[in-house]
Amino acid sequence: MNRQIAFILRRVALTIPTLFVMSIIVFLIIRLVPGDPVRTMLGFRATEENVAELRRQLGLDQSLFDQYVTWMMALLHGDLGKDIVSHANLSELLAQRLPVTFELTGLSMLLAVIVGVPLGVKAAVGGKWINRLTEGFVVFGISVPDFWLGILLVLLFAATLEWLPPSGYMPFSRSPLLNLRYMTLPVLTLAVGEAAYILRTTRSAVTAVMGRPFVTFLRAKGISTSRIIFGHALRNAGPSIATVIGIQVGVLLGGAIIIETMFALPGVGRLVVTGINQRNYPTVQVGVLAIATIFIVVSLITDLIVGWLDPRVMDGEAA
Known part of the structure; x- marks a missing residue:
């Protein structure tokens, strides 16, 4: 086989x-x-x-x-039960709520990767000032709680500048522009911390790769630093970066429970919080089950990606 x-x-x-x-x-x-x-x-x-x-x-x-x-x-058999308050079918409730949670976590992780990976690479090969700036961003992103950052963003962009709505939701299918306006603040709130973790991991992984003998050999051949980074270093650092991204998806799913409630997003996280407040036993159970299942599936996908990036993982499994 x-x-x-x-x-x-x-x-x-x-x-x-x-x-x-x-x-x-x-x-x-x-x-x-x-x-x-x-x-x-x-x-x-x-x-x-x-x-x-x-x-x-x-x-x-x-x-x-x-x-x-x-x-x-x-x-x-696909029967998740019924909500004891609204008597709605829980499978229908999940079908309505999951797209919102997927959009929130997907956009947050996409933004975190777009920011974290390039900054991590720049920090690994850049000078003193780049290192200081990225280190400050990492400390800020890791230490600041999501709910506190969300409050600050609402006060700045919604209350003071009045550029964005403070809460609410509009489906993308009905109005893409309004959807992005409503999702901007919650996505920023979640993405900052995740970008910090991805930046730190990328910096460490790329720095380790750039210190290997084969990189010295490539430099001796006259290959430019950019070609070494994008042609070799990122490929070798990819498993570490992919692993932390997969782990942080679970963190995002946990953070989404708070952020969805804070910004009035009709996702699975808010459904769970509402169920807890209502003592709605079946809804809480199904909501937690859905979030945990998503995280396990994401972990599986992450393992497969890591195995594709680093074939030695497959050999280790076989051994």
Whole structure:
């Protein structure tokens, strides 16, 4: 069997038990929290009849094993359950909310890569002033919390300059320009920190590659620095950069929960927060499941990209 195909199959095979374990963790999150989730959802004035009825509707009157089997079989058949407040189908809610979360995280990561990778390369081969500027950006991006940066951006661009709306959302299909105006501040809020991490990793990886003997040999042959960087250094630094990008996607998904709520974006993160406030047990469970599944799939894609960039990873898997 071709080693590339074998590598892909092994990675996919490892993802399946990971998804299974993740589903168990998500299933147990609320059930193992001290207290009665049904009474929490209904409030202190709930009658015993209401508690028993909701417990029956949610299947909480069964054993944990039976509850998990029932829930997993429903998931495998595409049945995510219903929102207990709006009685809407959760699969339809996710279909409406996921595009917003994908747009937010996708645009944020795209901007972070566009800013972080070139600045990281420049910092690796540049002079003292470039290093100081990029180091300042890294310290700022890593140390400043997303919610605080978001507040500052709203105060500057929405309240003071009045260039951008402070919150809200417009689908891209209805108005691309308004969509970008509404997404600018939340995307900037998330992208700054991610760009800092990518910049730091790119700088370290490119610096390490530029110190290798083969780079000295290429310079001795008279090859320009730009050709060495874009033809060799970035290729060798690619696995490290791709790995940190994949990891930071998970950070973005976590940050999206706060940012979607702050900027009133109708994404999965805001759905989870709303579900927590409403004690909406099935919605919280499905929202967390969706976010965790996305992160696992992104991790799989990252592993495949790293294996493509560095064939030695495939050889190591085979060994």
